[in-house]
Amino acid sequence: MSSPSAAESFPAHTSAGSQIFTTVLSQGPLTRSEVARRAGLSAAAVTKAVRPLIEAGYLVEDVDEDARPALGRPANLVRVDGGRALFIGVKVTGDKIIGVLTDLCCRILVARYVPLAARDPKAVLGSAAELVRELLIEADGLGVRVAGLGMAVSGDVDRAEGVVRYSPFLEWRDVPLAELAAMTTGLPVTVDNDVRALTVAEQWFGAGVGLSGFALVTVGAGIGCGLVVHGKVVAGAHGVAGEIGHVAVDPAGPRCHCGNRGCVEAIASDDAIVRQVRAATGVQVADAVETAGLAHDGVAGAREVYARAGDAIGRGIATVANLLGPERVIISGEGLAAYDLFADHIRDAFATAAFGSAARCDVQTRPLPFDEWARGAAATAIQSFIRSDANQHLRGAAMTQPA
Amino acid sequence: MSSPSAAESFPAHTSAGSQIFTTVLSQGPLTRSEVARRAGLSAAAVTKAVRPLIEAGYLVEDVDEDARPALGRPANLVRVDGGRALFIGVKVTGDKIIGVLTDLCCRILVARYVPLAARDPKAVLGSAAELVRELLIEADGLGVRVAGLGMAVSGDVDRAEGVVRYSPFLEWRDVPLAELAAMTTGLPVTVDNDVRALTVAEQWFGAGVGLSGFALVTVGAGIGCGLVVHGKVVAGAHGVAGEIGHVAVDPAGPRCHCGNRGCVEAIASDDAIVRQVRAATGVQVADAVETAGLAHDGVAGAREVYARAGDAIGRGIATVANLLGPERVIISGEGLAAYDLFADHIRDAFATAAFGSAARCDVQTRPLPFDEWARGAAATAIQSFIRSDANQHLRGAAMTQPA
DNA sequence: GCCCCTTATTTTCCGCTGTCAATGAAAGAA
DNA sequence: TTCTTTCATTGACAGCGGAAAATAAGGGGC
Numbered sequence: 001m002s003s004p005s006a007a008e009s010f011p012a013h014t015s016a017g018s019q020i021f022t023t024v025l026s027q028g029p030l031t032r033s034e035v036a037r038r039a040g041l042s043a044a045a046v047t048k049a050v051r052p053l054i055e056a057g058y059l060v061e062d063v064d065e066d067a068r069p070a071l072g073r074p075a076n077l078v079r080v081d082g083g084r085a086l087f088i089g090v091k092v093t094g095d096k097i098i099g100v101l102t103d104l105c106c107r108i109l110v111a112r113y114v115p116l117a118a119r120d121p122k123a124v125l126g127s128a129a130e131l132v133r134e135l136l137i138e139a140d141g142l143g144v145r146v147a148g149l150g151m152a153v154s155g156d157v158d159r160a161e162g163v164v165r166y167s168p169f170l171e172w173r174d175v176p177l178a179e180l181a182a183m184t185t186g187l188p189v190t191v192d193n194d195v196r197a198l199t200v201a202e203q204w205f206g207a208g209v210g211l212s213g214f215a216l217v218t219v220g221a222g223i224g225c226g227l228v229v230h231g232k233v234v235a236g237a238h239g240v241a242g243e244i245g246h247v248a249v250d251p252a253g254p255r256c257h258c259g260n261r262g263c264v265e266a267i268a269s270d271d272a273i274v275r276q277v278r279a280a281t282g283v284q285v286a287d288a289v290e291t292a293g294l295a296h297d298g299v300a301g302a303r304e305v306y307a308r309a310g311d312a313i314g315r316g317i318a319t320v321a322n323l324l325g326p327e328r329v330i331i332s333g334e335g336l337a338a339y340d341l342f343a344d345h346i347r348d349a350f351a352t353a354a355f356g357s358a359a360r361c362d363v364q365t366r367p368l369p370f371d372e373w374a375r376g377a378a379a380t381a382i383q384s385f386i387r388s389d390a391n392q393h394l395r396g397a398a399m400t401q402p403a
Numbered sequence: 404m405s406s407p408s409a410a411e412s413f414p415a416h417t418s419a420g421s422q423i424f425t426t427v428l429s430q431g432p433l434t435r436s437e438v439a440r441r442a443g444l445s446a447a448a449v450t451k452a453v454r455p456l457i458e459a460g461y462l463v464e465d466v467d468e469d470a471r472p473a474l475g476r477p478a479n480l481v482r483v484d485g486g487r488a489l490f491i492g493v494k495v496t497g498d499k500i501i502g503v504l505t506d507l508c509c510r511i512l513v514a515r516y517v518p519l520a521a522r523d524p525k526a527v528l529g530s531a532a533e534l535v536r537e538l539l540i541e542a543d544g545l546g547v548r549v550a551g552l553g554m555a556v557s558g559d560v561d562r563a564e565g566v567v568r569y570s571p572f573l574e575w576r577d578v579p580l581a582e583l584a585a586m587t588t589g590l591p592v593t594v595d596n597d598v599r600a601l602t603v604a605e606q607w608f609g610a611g612v613g614l615s616g617f618a619l620v621t622v623g624a625g626i627g628c629g630l631v632v633h634g635k636v637v638a639g640a641h642g643v644a645g646e647i648g649h650v651a652v653d654p655a656g657p658r659c660h661c662g663n664r665g666c667v668e669a670i671a672s673d674d675a676i677v678r679q680v681r682a683a684t685g686v687q688v689a690d691a692v693e694t695a696g697l698a699h700d701g702v703a704g705a706r707e708v709y710a711r712a713g714d715a716i717g718r719g720i721a722t723v724a725n726l727l728g729p730e731r732v733i734i735s736g737e738g739l740a741a742y743d744l745f746a747d748h749i750r751d752a753f754a755t756a757a758f759g760s761a762a763r764c765d766v767q768t769r770p771l772p773f774d775e776w777a778r779g780a781a782a783t784a785i786q787s788f789i790r791s792d793a794n795q796h797l798r799g800a801a802m803t804q805p806a
Numbered sequence: 807g808c809c810c811c812t813t814a815t816t817t818t819c820c821g822c823t824g825t826c827a828a829t830g831a832a833a834g835a836a
Numbered sequence: 837t838t839c840t841t842t843c844a845t846t847g848a849c850a851g852c853g854g855a856a857a858a859t860a861a862g863g864g865g866c
Contacts, residue, residue, distance in 0.1 A: 014852065033814060045853050047816055072813025073861040156760065213640060227726070229632040236728020237616060238760035243725040246758035248718060251653050260756050315651060319722060322646040323630070325639020353663050355649035357559065357641035417823065436843060448824050450845055475842025476832040 010386055011052040016041055018386055020049045021058065024078055025105065025386075026204045029062055031075035038210075050078055057084045058104070080105055085147040085385070086139045088187070089378025090128050091194060092116075092153050094169060097124070099131040100374040101138055101146075106205045106382055110138045111371045121175045129184045136185075149187040150381030151177060152194040152373060154222075156239030159192045159380070165239055190377075190384040195242060197376035198332075198368075199226025199233050204379055207330045207366055214328040215320050217244060218368070219313060219335030223265045229324060245269070249315040264316040268309035268342075270335065276305040292338040303341070310342025314349025321350070321358040329361055332368040339365060413789055414455040419444055421789055423452045424461065427481055428508065428789075429607045432465055434478035453481060460487045461507070483508055488550040488788070489542045491590070492781025493531050494597060495519075495556050497572060500527070502534040503777040504541050504549075509608045509785055513541045514774045524578045532587045539588075552590040553784030554580060555597040555776060557625075559642030562595045562783070568642055593780075593787040598645060600779035601735075601771075602629025602636050607782055610733045610769055617731040618723050620647060621771070622716060622738030626668045632727060648672070652718040667719040671712035671745075673738065679708040695741040706744070713745025717752025724753070724761040732764055735771040742768060 012018040016039070023039045024030055030038070036046045053059040062077040069075065082103035091098045094116070101110040112134055114127045132149060139146045155167030162178020164170075178189040192200070199216045202208040208216070212231045218224040223245035227234040234241045245265035246258050253262025254272065266272050270288040277291040278284060280301030285291045294302035317329050331339075331346070343365075351359055415421040419442070426442050427433055433441070439449045456462040465480040472478065485506035494501045497519070504513040517534045520526060535552060542549045558570030565581020567573075581592040595603070602619045605611040611619070611631060619629040626648035630637040637644045648668035649661050656665025657675065669675050673691040680694040681687060683704030688694045697705035720732050734742075734749070746768075754762060 016853070031814075042854050043815065044817085044855080048853080068862085069813060071811075071863070073815075075814055225726070229637060230635050232633050234616075234632060234727060236761075237730040238728060238763050240724075240759055240761040241726065241728040243758045243761065246725050246756075247722050248652065248756050249654070251718075252655065258758055260758075315654075319650050320726060321643075322649050323628070323644065323723060323726060324637060325641060325644040327640040353649075353651050355646045355661055355663075356643055358639075358643040358646065360641050419824070434843075445825055446844065447826080447846080451824080471833085472842060474834065474840075476844075478843055 011056045011058070012049065012386065014049065016045055017049040017053075020046055021053060021080075021386060022204070024059060025080045026209045029064075029077040029079035031064070031077055033075060035078065054078075057081060082107060083142075083144060086142065086144050087378045087381045087385070088132055088135050088139075088146055088149045089197075089374040089376065089381060090131065090149065090151045091197075091373040091377055092124055092128070092151070092170065093373075094119070097127050097131055098371060098374040099128070099135055100371055100378055101135045102375060102378040102382075103144075104147075104382065106201060106375060106379050108371055108375055109142070110135060111374070119170045119172075121172060121177070121180070124170070125177075125180055125184060128181065132185050132187070146187060148190065148381035148385045149181060149185055150190045150192070150197065150377035150379065150384075151181060152192060152197040152377035152380070153177065154194045157191055157193040157196075158239065159190065159196075159235070162189065162191045164191065188381075188384065190380045192377070192380045193239075194373055194376065195224040195226045196233050196235065197380045198373060199228060199376070200383055201372070201376040201379035202226070202330060202366075203228055203233065204383070207328065207364065211327045213324065213326045214330065215242075215244075215317070215324070215326045216330045216332060217313070217317060217320075218333035219268065219331060220333040221270050223269055223313070223316070224333075225316075225320065227320070227324065227326075229326075244316045244320060247316050247319055249312050249319075253312075264312045267312040268335075273305055273309055276308070277302045280305055288335070288338070292341060295338070295341050306338065306341040307345045310345025311349040313342065314346040314351075315353050317346070317363065318350045318353030318355075318358070321361045322353075322355045325358060326361055329363045331363065331365045332372075334368070334370065336365060336367055414459045414461070415452065415789065417452065419448055420452040420456075423449055424456060424483075424789060425607070427462060428483045429612045432467075432480040432482035434467070434480055436478060438481065457481075460484060485510060486545075486547060489545065489547045490781045490784045490788070491535055491538050491542075491549055491552045492600075492777040492779065492784065493534065493552065493554045494600075494776040494780055495527055495531070495554070495573065496776075497522070500530050500534055501774060501777040502531075502538055503774055503781055504538045505778060505781040505785075506547075507550075507785065509604060509778060509782050511774055511778055512545070513538060514777070522573045524575060524580070524583070527573070528580075528583055528587060531584065535588050535590070549590060551593065551784035551788045552584060552588055553593045553595070553600065553780035553782065553787075554584060555595060555600040555780035555783070556580065557597045560594055560596040560599075561642065562593065562599075562638070565592065565594045567594065591784075591787065593783045595780070595783045596642075597776055597779065598627040598629045599636050599638065600783045601776060602631060602779070603786055604775070604779040604782035605629070605733060606631055606636065607786070610731065610767065614730045616727060616729045617733065618645075618647075618720070618727070618729045619733045619735060620716070620720060620723075621736035622671065622734060623736040624673050626672055626716070626719070627736075628719075628723065630723070630727065630729070632729075647719045647723060650719050650722055652715050652722075656715075667715045670715040671738075676708055676712055679711070680705045683708055691738070691741065695744060698741070698744050709741065709744040710748045713748025714752040716745065717749040717754075718756050720749070720766065721753045721756030721758075721761070724764045725756075725758045728761060729764055732766045734766065734768045735775075737771070737773065739768060739770055 012021050032046045036043045060081045064077045082105035085104045089100045097114045099112045100108045114131045156165040164175040178191045182189040208214045216226040225242035225244035246263045248262045250262035254266045256263035256266035435449045439446045463484045467480045485508035488507045492503045500517045502515045503511045517530045559568040567575050567578040581594045585592040611617045615634045621627040628645035628647035649666045651665045653665035657669045659666035659669035
């Protein structure tokens with residue numbers, strides 16, 4: 001995270017402190033004793049960590065009418081005051097920039113879009129700055145300060161340094177985006193890969209809450225996958241991880257743009273589906289909406305394409321399950337709009353290809369409005385904000401001893 | 404780990420203490436300042452942690468003639484005294500039990516085998532106890548106490564509880580092996596899955612030292628894979644992880660015993676190779692040694708089988724690399740004896756199927772004598788021994804908050 | 807209404823850890 | 837000999853988180 005101004009810091013300097021805050025943030029209102037239990041700490045530690053957070057206004061106390069114990073003193077709920085701080089999340093796509101203003105609980109308050117004329121860093125940064133400016137005005141209207149900006153970009157992104165190493169899509173190489181955006185906007189900036197950002201959002205605020213291992217599979221223009229293992233998002237040694245889209249499920253399959261054959265993405269991405277439906281039906285469909293229309297109309301060729309796509313996705317998911325044993329797989333993305341067309345095939349392929357107990361993995365779907373991508377970016381900003389001072393030293397330390 | 408006697412405990416009760424010891428153990432003799440650097444701690448902390456370890460005899464100081472700094476006070480090396488404690492590792496296979504006696508540095512001192520008549524827990528335990536008894540006598544001869552017993556079994560093993568949940572190979576279900584073996588032998592016992600045990604050995608004492616993410620792929624009777632992500636061995640939610648053998652690389656491939664088609668194991672395991680060579684050449688080869696012989700003799704059908712096997716393994720490895728971005732992949736196992744027959748194919752398939760920077764992953768081979776499986780078991784015992792008291796509370800704690 | 811039981815939360819120590827800054831050691835260099 | 841440099845140790849210290857005891861806040865029985 002690149003921080004231009006010495007903003008007021010978050011009052012959870014201890015590791016237990018940020019752990020406790022994170023627990024409350026993601027696991028909803030909780031009693032102190034429940035927090036202690038879930039965080040594996042003593043009740044005393046929770047009391048001590050919670051007080052400054054309440055004083056600073058990040059946590060508030062609620063009376064609980066519902067969930068009081070059958071016996072004994074009633075518990076007080078503690079929850080995050082979402083309105084205490086705002087965040088901006090920005091997602092850069094090929095043709096537009098999406099920006100959202102969220103509260104501390106990562107609820108989207110405002111969403112805005114800006115079309116993108118050019119893809120060079122300068123143009124993108126200019127448009128993003130414009131978008132941020134608009135959202136800052138909205139925030140001003142709410143009278144709450146914006147505590148951070150998160151930016152999500154596809155490709156190889158070095159979050160720690162805030163640098164986009166290589167984004168094939170934008171044709172960027174080694175762009176110090178966090179630094180540039182921090183200078184332009186005056187906000188602390190976090191930059192991360194788009195799928196990883198979405199995974200963070202899911203881990204803290206979505207279907208991944210409380211899980212130490214899960215996979216988020218996004219289906220749409222591309223097929224992506226964010227992985228959480230041992231409670232942390234997997235980043236990969238060379239910025240590559242979660243490339244489920246390029247898991248080859250069929251050596252006889254269609255050629256993929258990556259050069260290989262039979263990648264999941266070459267079979268199940270929007271583009272691939274359009275291409276295959278054209279070939280199978282002869283109809284010159286324009287996009288995924290039309291292909292889905294054909295399939296819904298019962299055109300056999302189109303339905304078969306979706307069947308194959310679902311099969312490929314199911315195999316890809318099974319591969320992840322076989323290798324990592326996640327507790328859950330969350331399927332999401334724009335492609336979900338046509339989910340009914342491949343749901344059964346995904347399920348069947350998964351059931352067939354999952355080995356042994358891996359089949360017990362909970363596979364669920366989750367609608368993903370496009371704004372969610374920007375929300376993911378905001379989630380990374382929230383994450384950085386919470387850890388602003390605390391753990392800073394941990395991040396730099398040599399963490400290569402076995403555990 | 405199931406511990407029957409309150410054995411003298413390891414003097415590294417603090418997390419930093421065991422971290423420092425582990426660093427010295429796996430990264431060889433180091434100066435104190437170098438330890439501090441690698442462990443991300445202050446020099447003072449190292450001094451304080453090292454002293455009791457030296458007093459207890461687990462660490463010893465060496466004078467360094469070679470690697471002294473160009474300037475300034477010469478440094479003293481600290482290293483683990485392997486002879487301070489001994490460990491026994493036991494690996495159970497279908498027809499025999501392999502046992503090794505190792506020192507604290509996991510160097511094999513003695514290796515023994517016992518044939519196995521029956522596979523029921525009682526018979527296995529009896530044979531294992533016999534083996535352990537022999538090794539204890541050897542240890543007595545050395546005058547050093549055996550500080551722990553590690554047992555490695557294939558299948559779903561719950562290490563924390565010391566229970567074999569389900570081993571298809573042995574046909575065991577919920578066998579509390581650690582408890583049983585502890586009662587029989589009087590030693591503290593650690594039980595783990597065999598591939599994970601081997602991965603621990605590799606992480607602490609092999610080609611995985613210092614890496615926060617790597618994969619160990621074993622080729623032989625089965626195709627296995629141990630994964631280390633974020634510095635920890637991946638165990639999987641339902642005891643399943645690293646099942647690279649059941650990653651399906653070809654939907655048109657041969658039927659696998661798991662019910663699916665085209666699994667790596669159905670193409671590249673010893674059995675699969677024998678079966679395919681028989682089909683291709685008509686020669687009734689008996690085992691993998693003979694098939695390798697045929698291939699080495701230039702029999703085209705046999706060579707093709709190995710080519711396909713190498714291709715499948717390479718694709719499987721690429722899948723792991725695409726999903727996890729490990730820093731290194733270590734290929735090992737008995738199948739390596741015929742490595743020259745598929746090396747090129749593995750390499751080619753990996754290069755083709757690895758996506759983008761994933762191809763930069765370091766793929767290396769490492770001979771694996773069969774004793775190594777038992778050494779892996781010993782490594783888990785060493786790991787448990789070092790953590791005996793320290794961190795005990797960490798293991799039980801709720802570790803589900805996002806990080 | 808009073809006392810007892812139970813659970814939640816807070817308070818008060820208290821030990822322990824790891825850092826900091828200062829100091830001592832052990833070369834080689836000037 | 838004295839300075840410089842790096843390694844190692846020491847002692848003071850701040851802070852964290854735990855244990856235990858105290859306090860809070862009901863419900864129920866009498």
